[in-house]
Structures are given as C-alpha cells and as structure tokens.
Amino acid sequence: MADKNNNEKLQGLRGELQKKGLAGYMVPRADEWQGEYVPARAERLSWLTGFTGSAGQALILEDKAAVYSDTRYTEQMKNELGDTQYDGETQTKDNKNTPGSWLLKNVPEGSQIGYDPRLYTVKQIEKLQKEIAEKKIELVPVDGNLVDEIWNNQPDHPMDEVVVYPEKYAGQSFADKRVEISGDVKKAGAKAVLLTAPDSIAWLLNIRGSDVPNVPIALSYAVLHENGDVDWFIPAAKVSAEVKQHIGNKVQIHEFEDMPDALKNLAKDNKILLDENTTPIWFNKLLIDAGATTEHMDDPIVWRKALKNETERKYITEGHVQDGVALVKFWKWIDENALNGTLTELDGVAKLRELREEREGFKDTSFDAIVGWAAHGAVVHYRADEKSNATITKDSLLLVDSGGQYLGCTTDNTRTRAIGTPTNEMKESFTRVLKGHIAIADARFKEGATGRDMDVRARQFLNKAELDYGHGTGHGVGAYLSVHESGVGIHEKFDKPLKAGMLVSNEPGYYQTDENGIKDEYGIRIENLVFVEETGDEELKYKFNTVSLTPIDQNLIDIDLLDSDEIKWLNEYHQKVYDNLAPHLDADEKTWLKKETAPLSRVPAP
C-alpha cells in the first residue's frame, strides 16, 4: 500500500526533473534485465508510487502524474494509489488509453521526457517515440536513474553466489552450447551476440543463481563471440572458484563498471547482434556510438532452451512426481478441513509451501501461490494478503494455482475444487473448461501446427455457450528456470510451429464475475504442463504428453457434456496419477487418491 511518503517522494523526483530541465520522467516496473521478478533494489515503481503490480510504469510531469498498468491491476491500482497524487490508468488492448496518449494529452508540444535507458528496450522506446512524434515530444535517455538519486535506503545489488548447474541435469555441456550458438553468430557474419536475458545466460553457461525470488538466475550480461569466447559481466565476488573452474578459460569475467569500456572495445567496426525486443536501449546506443553496426537477431538461446533435451525431460518428469505428492497431500488436507469453516486462503498458501518443502529436490516456489476462494478465484492474478484473506466457507469453488522449483524441474499447476455443493452452472462451466483442457491434452497434430491452432481448441466449448477467458491458454516453462518462458506458447499470437521437446502449460479457465449480472462469483482453471512429443505417425506427427500429476475434481463434472473420448482420457489420466504417486503415499493418502481417481462412467438415464 501507498505509505504517506509517496507524495513527498514525488516532490523529490520533480526537483530532479527541474535540475535536468525535463518536462517529465518515466519510471517502469522493469529492472535492468526486463525480468518478471526483480531484486528489491529495482522495485523503483513500488517504492515511488506504492503500486506493487508486476507490470506497468509511472509517468511524472511537473503538475500531473499517472501510473499505467493493464486490466489485471485496475482494482489494485485503485486501492494502492488511493492516497497519492497518481492517477491509476488502465492500458486496454484497443490502444485507446496508453502512456503515449496520456503524454500527448498532458505534455506541451516539443517537450522532453526523460527515461533511464537501462530500463527500456530498443523496441519499447521506438514504439512510444513514434506514438508521440505528432506533438514533437522527445524521449531523452538520462544517465543515472533519477529515482535512485532520491532513494536514501535503496537496497544494494543482490550479491548471492552463483552455482554450477551440473551437466547431469542440463543434459548438454556449456562447451557444446557455446560452439552451437557461436555458429549462429558466424553464420550471420557478425563479431558477437549480446545476451541480456539472465535465463538465457543461465542456460548457456550451465549456472544458476538466486538474485531474485522464484527464478534461479544470476543477474548478469554476456557477449558470445563468433570464436566461442564469452565476456561475462557479473560482480566477480559472486563467482566462486568452483564456478570459475566450470566455465573455464574461454570466459572472461568483468565487473558491471567495466562494461562500457569492454563494449566500446568490442564495437569498433564490428557487427554486433542483439535482440531489440529484450535488450535495453542503453546497449544499442553505446555500441553504435562506439562504431559498431547492431543488427536484430531473436535471442538465439530462446528456441533452443524451449526444446527440452532427454535429460531435462527426465528430471522434469521426476520433479512432477514430487510436486504431485505435495499437491495430493494438500488437496486431501483441503478436502478434510475446508468445511470446518476456519481455513483461510493464507492458511492454504502456508500449507502448500510446507508440503513442498518436504519434497526431495525442492528449492523454492516458482511463484507466489494463488489461493482464491469464491469471488477471489475470478481475479486471475489474485494474491491473498492480510487484508484480503478470505475464510473458506462452502458451496463455492476454491482455485489454487501454485508451483515449485526443484533441482531440474519447474512446476506450475492449477486445480479448482468444489467445497460443499456446487451449482449446476458451476458444473457446466467447469466441464466446458475441462473439455478445452482435454482438447489440448489429447490432440494429435501435423508438422507446422502452431500455438494459435491449439488455442482455438481450448476455448471452443466455452465459446459455444458464449463464454470465454481473457488470457492465453498456455505459456512455456523452463527447466529449473523461469515459470514463464518465451519460445513456445498456446495463444493467438504464437504462430510458430510446435516442436517435440517443448514444455508448455495447458490452462483454460472461466471467471464468473458480477459484471455478467450473476451473483455467484467464482473462478475456474485447470492447468497441467505438457510436453510436445512425436507420435511415430508420419502425418499426425505430434501429440502432447501431460507431466503434471494431480486429480481433477469429479464432483464438478457434468458427464452428459463429455463424449466417450473425453471420459477415456480422464480415466487414463487419473490412472496415471494414481500409479505414479501411490508409491510415495501412506495408506490413508492412497485411499483418498484412489477415491479421487476412480473411473468415471455414464450413469443410466432415468
């Protein structure tokens, strides 16, 4: 929540603006690595404005200020910005209300708006500059972050140690990866490729870190030369002797302070590749000023990282057994205790962590768990806090979306369970979501089929009833890396072919809110992770293989809405859940799981 100092901080920042002669300044939520999770030091937007959402930016003018985020955060902005001078603005998909339109409306012609070039990508600045060109408003990079200037107790850079990620888990050596990617660089006739995504660097170097919550990455940059040499920009104090030995003499370590000089040396008359969608514009400008030609190349690690090798698939499969055991224990506990009327959402969050911590290989949660009772389940990115924390009562749905980081495996799982008696509408909606989930899980498809081709399958049964959900059907998932990984997806904008080895979530949902004029508010989502696998057939070459192992609540199924293929899939999936998890469960747990995974069959009509 906004503390009473937010307006004082705003005043302080405006003082900095005056010193620099700027009409305004932009403060994004993004850090220097454009990550979803950022270290405490980089929580500038939250510190300045009080808004704690995971996406957005503040626009500060001399007499006006706004925070922009997306529809997920409309409500949250209202609460968190309530006592401040910031207007909370929701950027909608129709592009009618955007930071650009706000600047056009509120900034005089020909003004200069400052920004920290380490926090904005090449493409972001290009796009916004174009939007405001008609009023000759200029975006100006400012050295040194103006928020940092006024932030007295700003936390330090995280200095956690980097660790080796053994080839036993990675399945491919750093040396091999280095040679492969440098081949791409050579082929493009370039001197080097600049890598700024910490999960790409973690994959390339076979290292992991703990600089941010939930994702085992080390915040660093790297340059991979066409000859296979690497310059790695990271505080040397974080790199142990063991890691140094692992990366060997082809890698030069440099401090962040030395980056400008090192890059200038590299730049001279050379062509340098970088990904304009993810690289801060600071790099592009520095390289060009030093005489380089920069050229866009999609981060060459993204698609490789998306294709999990055999070793990665093995540990991902094993990790899901561990995660499934924790989840079965959790749902049994919910089943046995929820109707007492005393459990809260935060009790659920704590229990999930406790049960996962007991599992072999567990390192961390892969994101803050969503435990949403009734109406809270309809808030797609709901996180319970002390203020919102609801007590689970009865006759509605409990939605739980959670995941863990295990050595070798990142998980992400959502289940929705009826507590007490669900309504027929709840059952119908749940069954339509389940049909969409199965339409993906049990699909067969040809070479060239895309994520978009799958997305329509997941929505079709809801659509028939004029229902839908406002998010994609699936995102890529890392191998002991980020729970949201690019390179694969199931949504209308992912028009690249799906390939064997990709790991992606399958998570259709439905959210009943009172906007629809219906009183019962609830959320439904069924999420498993699935691998793309070859079928052996030449034509229908691919299928999905579900690796997540958790029962699906049969009390919420309207069997008449299922066809015999779907019933067969469900029963086979439940058998697989039982067979894989039972060896790790005690007698009570086995009995409970047996009941939950009992085969479904059509009851005779009356």
Add this chain to the structure above:
Amino acid sequence: MADKNNNEKLQGLRGELQKKGLAGYMVPRADEWQGEYVPARAERLSWLTGFTGSAGQALILEDKAAVYSDTRYTEQMKNELGDTQYDGETQTKDNKNTPGSWLLKNVPEGSQIGYDPRLYTVKQIEKLQKEIAEKKIELVPVDGNLVDEIWNNQPDHPMDEVVVYPEKYAGQSFADKRVEISGDVKKAGAKAVLLTAPDSIAWLLNIRGSDVPNVPIALSYAVLHENGDVDWFIPAAKVSAEVKQHIGNKVQIHEFEDMPDALKNLAKDNKILLDENTTPIWFNKLLIDAGATTEHMDDPIVWRKALKNETERKYITEGHVQDGVALVKFWKWIDENALNGTLTELDGVAKLRELREEREGFKDTSFDAIVGWAAHGAVVHYRADEKSNATITKDSLLLVDSGGQYLGCTTDNTRTRAIGTPTNEMKESFTRVLKGHIAIADARFKEGATGRDMDVRARQFLNKAELDYGHGTGHGVGAYLSVHESGVGIHEKFDKPLKAGMLVSNEPGYYQTDENGIKDEYGIRIENLVFVEETGDEELKYKFNTVSLTPIDQNLIDIDLLDSDEIKWLNEYHQKVYDNLAPHLDADEKTWLKKETAPLSRVPAP
C-alpha cells in the same frame, strides 16, 4: 479415354515445334479465363492427350512427353494415358516432382520451351521460370496456340446469349458496383483495373451467361476505368438489346479481335492494375510493351462478391429449400430402393437431375454429381461413368455430393448413408466426421478468426483417432455463380478473417482405403453450406448459420461419442430441416422425413 489418335496428334504437335525451333511446348488444362469449367473449344489437354482431369498440363519435347496432374488423378492418368506415349506424373505437395523438375531433367541447357501466353498467368510463368533458371531454360510465349493449329474440328467459341441478372436477385445495382470499384482504382492512383475472371465480370455487370457447363458465366474480359467507364470485350452478337439497355452507355462493347488495339490505347503512360494470380501473362506483356506500368492488385471484386448482401442471402436461403426438397425425395428413393440390389451409381446421378429439374428456379447442376458406392466413395473426386458404374449392394456406405444452380442460389451438398448394416468402425468414423461438422456449424468466434482457425476444429476428433482427410474443410460458394468461389475458405492456407455475409461449405470427411490395410473401403463426407452471421455479442461476434437442409443419417451415429451440446445441435438442425421442407412434401414424404429427423437421445446404458 485416350483414342488411337493421341500419338498421331503428338506427332503433329512435334511438327509445329520444329517449325518454331522450340525444344518443347506446354499445354495446360486451363482456358483463357483460368476457369474450373472450360468450353469444348478449350479442352486442348483432353483432345491432345486423352487425360480428362480438371487440372494439369502436358509437357511435350521432341523425344519425350508427360502429363502432370495432382494426387487426385494419379489413378485416372494411369488409365487414360495407358496407350499413349505420355508418362503420367503426379505433382506432390513436397515439390519433389514438378513440371520444373521434369524440364530440368529432360531438357538440354539453354533450350527454349514454348507456351500460349493467354493460357498461363503472370505468377505461373514467373514461378516456373525461376525453377528452371539454373539450366538457362527459357519459357517463350508463342502467338497462336499450337494445338489449335493441328486441331481440325476444334469447336467454335461458345456464342450463347448473355442475360440480365435482375437487381431483384443481385441486391445491388451495376451502377453502384461500378462506382465502388472505380473508387478503389482512383485510390490506387491508377487509370484502370483489368478484370479477367468471368465470375467477377458477371457480378460487376449484373449479367449471367451459359458459355461453360455448371457456372452461369459469359467468357469475356473487362477494363474498369477510374471514372467508372467500362470496356467490355465480348462478341457483340452475344449481347442482346435488353442487356445493352441494362448496362447503359457507360459500357463500350468490343470484339476480342479489337482487344490488342484497345488495350494499347489504354496503356500509354498509364498505371493499370491487374491480379497477377489470375491474369494471363499475355495481358501484362501487351500493356507493358504499349507503355503502361502494371501493378498487382487482388481482384477487387473477389472479397466483395464473397460478402453476400441481404437480398442474395434471401434467395440463397429460398433456393436451399428447393434443393432440400429434391434431396429429401432422392434419399427417400434411395432408402426405399437401394436394398433391391439393382440401383447403380449412374441411376443415382440421373435421379438427382430429374428431381432437381422439377424444382422452381432450377437452371442447371452446379457440378457433375458424385454418387460413390463403397470404395468409390473413398475417391474424393469420383465421377461414375459407363465403365466404373457400380451397383449399390449392401452393408456399406453411399456417398452423394451434388448441387444445383437456381436463379439466385448455388447449392452444394454431401450426405453419406448406410445401405444395410454398417460396421462399428464405419459408425465411429462417421461420428467423428459429424463432430467436426458440428464443431464448425455450432462455433462462436471473435473478430479476426480465420478459415485456418476453423479448419483445425473440423479435424480434431478424427485426429484424436489418428485419422484425417486430405482436402480443405470448406470453399466459398457463389450466389448463382461458381460453386467454388475464392474470397473465403476453411483450410489451413486461408488466414484472412471471416466476416458476416460470407457463404462457405462445411465438409469434413474421412476416406477408408486399402492403403491402410483395411479391407472395407468407403468414403464419408457431410457437407452443408453455412453463412457467417453476427451473434449480437461484442466479444464472440460471429457464428455460422447452416442453410443446407437435408437429414443426416442417424443409423451411422455412435451416440456415446457425442456430447450433449452436439446432440442438441443435431436435434435442432433436424427440426429446422423438417419445419422448412414439410410444407413442400406429400404425406408419404413427410412421414419419411419425420422418421429421419426424429430427435436423438441417449439410451440408458445396459
């Protein structure tokens, strides 16, 4: 079939090659209008080689000759080219065996291959020339068709009269259309657009003709000027006083012979638009030689023609009632007579024509009916002839794909019916096809959803059982025009958005052939025409509305494979069929249709 003269004709053509000093010559199936149906005069490929398929071309060298067509015709080429010196070659989708690869293999470096530039489009020649450039083989346009030179009794140009297509049916006046399209021409900064597709011209001028079988078009060309004037190239003898009055004084009629001069006058220093995918290269060359700049523009009539206006929709809906009545009478006749064991496929073709001829507004069939018993049903483009004509026996499937041309309405309908007792496999496959059909018919979708997005829905249930079909799911259909119309489609290459008013077929299928090692060969296809309509909902903006009215064989349904949504759709569709057709049927027919359209419901499990 090949007559004994095919080799003599080949010899004759080779004589012409020598005179011209050419290494080879190409003879396409296409006519001067690139149409699917061509007049007798333009059946050059069939006359020369004996091959009667609807697509393909002959390549003739001094010592070697081949006919290329696609996989549909592999078997037919074998039969029809058997006694000739032509090799029958199948051009496959992987592009490994193409006319280009054949020329590269068989023609010496630097040779010249002739072609008639009125029969090949700009894009076709560009593509082939590129493919054979590595051996410096040159494609050379030859004035005057070499087949025509040796074809003694070649039929004349069709001289059938053109008729006015009243605005009552067209729903928009020629004057309006003229102004609209000339606006496009002006906007593109051009002098005129060249129109070479006869169905585009029929739509623009609100006229119809009868130059070719099955499609009511007049073979002609037109130039629409930016000021709205039209030059129409057509034998004046075909244009009655009534048509002249209808088109008015903005249209100048020219004989084909005057075309070169007229185009030369037009060309001088002007920019002329033309569709490179459908325009014969002869036009492009002539215009450029005369000083014009030509620029590609997608035929501006194609997308407009695809969007049926309210009047067109009314007559299309009414025409389908007439067609449905004929089809109900046909299927009742089949139901009552097929098991006698005397009916043949050709009896079916004749009966269909007879029943359609009785219907109000009937003008012609929209294509040659496919009546395929058992294994013949698995041949997608099967046409029974005296030699292939099978007698319908029992315990397999009868596939009938047919359509009519009614004033204001073109129809296309496929049904598959069990004669005797179907196997469980037949029922399962039929039900999977039906589920795909319903997945389209009952879909709701957003603005921006494409034909490709629909295609995956239609295949998904077959795919789950590792089955599929080798054709698209749907093609556009004209309003008393071509039964195969571009501008809309349901297949993986149609990635344009679907819009309200489009009329498209919904025809998933399944073809069981002994290539799969299974003895029972049969074909299944369920085809209705559907309109894209608005739902009234802002998000899920569109749905399909089925206009074809014919019962679906319930003896072939495995109800366990249907969900309750699908059962509901089927019952509502059958109710609509009965309600719309019953007023036009006698008591016996009504009784039969009542039984065929009786509601399906789940039987209690045993």
